[in-house]
Amino acid sequence: MDTVIIGLPQSGKTTLFNALTLGKSDASGASGSATEMHMGVVKVPDPRLDKLADIFHPRKKVNAEIRYIDLPGPESMAKSQGISGKYRNILQSATAFLLVVRAFTNDAVPHPTGEVNPGQDLETMLNELTFADLEMLERASARLADQVNKTKPAERPAVVRHKEAVEKARLGLEQGVPARLQSFTDSERAMLANYQLLTDKQIIAVFNTDEGAEDICMDRLGLGEDVLRGVGEVCISARIEAELGMMDEEEAAEFRADLELGDAATDQVINASYDTLGLVSFLTVGDDEVRAWSVPGGMPAVDAAGVIHTDFTRGFIRAEVIAYEDFSACGSIAQGRKEGLLRSEGKTYPVRDGDIINFLVNT
Ligand SMILES: Nc1nc2c(ncn2[C@@H]2O[C@H](COP(=O)(O)OP(=O)(O)O)[C@@H](O)[C@H]2O)c(=O)[nH]1
Ligand SMILES: [Mg+2]
Incomplete structure (x- = not known):
């Protein structure tokens, strides 16, 4: 799952x-250069996975992972510069955005507009996403209008329907409703999926505050309720968190207690990501590996199987499922089977957090 970090310069x-990534990731290219894209993978902590590893003694324990991407300099969107083509693909392929909003005071760091104003900056950034989508949909609409006249009559209705879906999304955006909050039919969604609209991504606002500052309450920033619906919220001091990230765990924990800081940035951001995206983790166990996989809650078992391997979707027979709590209580899969706690589920079974799943597949 890719999460791209965006925000004003x-x-x-x-x-x-x-x-988020220092000392906890395979951050590549995180050299601090302003011209490089940084990527880092963060493991999602999961005590259940640790317990399972103690029981199964697998060769590998694999946590669910979130990949964070930091784009260089102004490319990560700056007021009036728009979203540059080069990085658009990266933004489009993201699952979610961490939208960093400056709330810290620091005279040495000039603010692009000359004044620290979290509400305004958040609005600017959300507008940038809307503008980028509008531009894309306007171009698509013009192209489709042109295509309607050129296609054979038999194929025309499909093009017309496609154009209508594009127009619907465009009008919604013009009325200030991001794509993720608009209601579309499944077929409209399928047609719009091609455009990977930026306002369709999940957003977590990260308010970068001064150390010890009061939490910013996003809904008190004076922005429209509609605009903020479904937007996650985290308040941290990125600088302090980055400094703590470089210490060893014990030392960091001491400082954290002294400074009366809350949970580590990584944990706060991961939790907010899971909440905002409605993610759950299911678990797989075996001698070779125990592993956590993060998927949207309620994902049908057949799709969850596809997350492990695309061939598993086609070859899906059924899923043997036991809830982690049930497994813990009865001690083994075999015992769970005896007690009827291990269930056999079909393709449409909605996956829940903590399900230990064995997929039976034809490959
Ligand atoms: N006082 C303070 N300064 C910060 C904080 N976070 C970042 N900065 C400083 O702001 C400047 C810009 O930060 P940077 O992470 O490079 O911003 P970017 O352009 O959005 O990537 C740097 O000089 C940072 O040290 C913070 O929480 N508090
Ligand atoms: Mg930067």
């Missing part, structure tokens, strides 16, 4: 990236 994106 100097809002603390790279600092946040470091806080």
Whole structure:
């Protein structure tokens, strides 16, 4: 799952990236250069996985992972610069955005508009996403209008329907409703999926505050309720968190207690990501590996199987499922089977958090 860090210049994106990934990731290219894209993988902590590893003694324990991407300099969107083509693909392929909003005071770091104003910056960034989508949909609409006249009559209705879906999304955006909050039919969704609209991504606002500052309450920033619906919220000091990220765990924990800081940035951001995206983790066990997989809650078992291997979707027979709690209580899969706690589920079974699943597949 890719999460791209976006925000105005100097809002603390790279600092946040470091806080999230330093010492905890295979951060590649995180050299601090302003011209490089940084990528880092963060393991999602999961005590259940640790317990399962103690029981199964697998060769490998694999946590669910979130990949964070930090784009260089102004490319990560700056007011009036728009979203540059080069990085658009990366933004489009993201599952979610961490939208960093400057709330810290620091005279040495000039603010692009001259004034620290979290509400305004958040609105600017959300508008940038809307503008980018509008531009894309306007071009698509014009292209489709042209295509309607050129296609054979038999194929025309499909093009017309496609154009109508594009127009519907465009009108919604013009009325200020991001794509993720608009209601579309399944077929409209399928047609719009091609455009990978940026306002269709999940968003977590990360307010980068001064150390010890009061939490910013996003809904008190004076922005429209509609605009903020479904937007996750985290308040941290990226700089302090980045510094703590460089210490060893014990030392960091001491400082954290002294400074009366809350959970580590990584944990807060991961939790907010799971909440905002409605993610759950299911688990697979075996001698070779125990592993956690993060998927949207309620994902049909057949699709969850496809997350493990695309061939599993086609070859899906059934899923043997036991809830982690049930497994813990009865001690083994075999015992769970005896007690009827291990269930056999079909393709449409909605996957729940903590399900230990064995997929039976034809390959
Ligand atoms: N005081 C303070 N300064 C910060 C904080 N976060 C970032 N900065 C500083 O702001 C500047 C820009 O940060 P950077 O992460 O490079 O921003 P980016 O352009 O969004 O990637 C750097 O000089 C940081 O040290 C913070 O929480 N508090
Ligand atoms: Mg940066």
